[in-house]
Amino acid sequence: MANSILIVEDEIKLANLLADYFKLTDYIPHLIHDGNQVIEWVKTHQPSVILLDLMLPGTDGITLCKTIRTFSDVPILMVTAKVDELDRLLGLELGADDYICKPFSPREVVARVKTVMRRVQSNIAIDSSGFSLDESRLVAVFDGTESSLTSVEFQLLKRLANNPSRIFTREQLMQNMYSDDRIVNNRTIDSHIKKLRKKLIDISGGEDLIQSVYGAGYRLVLPE
Structure with missing residues (x-):
């Protein structure tokens, strides 16, 4: 079955060009040019992947990415002409799976999307x-x-392993951790991570696979 890709881009000519390239692969593109229309569409249609511009009319890309991550793990690739390192870090910390800077070639974008999708669909086996x-x-x-x-440890590790090297906030890791939707706090997450980290160190020959990122959260870093 073909994958669906949501292209959120206010430059209409660029959006149409990207859509044409994705049509040549196994993707079905849908275009949105205004940030205010994105959240409801994503909740209704559940795309396979989102190509999300940073600067948009209406709701901006950073806010959209943060909101989407409260209810979905759909892969998100952020696109922007802003190359400042702070913007790059902020985008990835909020849950983006990749970050593409303009100008770019459409072929590059297609290749980057396919790379992210292969990683997500790899059944967490590296x-x-x-x-x-x-x-x-x-x-x-x-x-x-x-x-x-x-x-609980398995669900936490699975969440981290779905996107190796991506930073997850404690709030993101809390989501769907318990089947009864109980309320958990940061200390609970930290306690589970501490126990999980020790178990991984024991089987990896001393490798600390789970890294703490100060002020941001946790990420899984696998050795090459």
């Missing part, structure tokens, strides 16, 4: 690092060595 997850047994595996996880 052969080059020897890391994988077995959801049926709640087990993490590193180079053949296994560690049994609690249900």
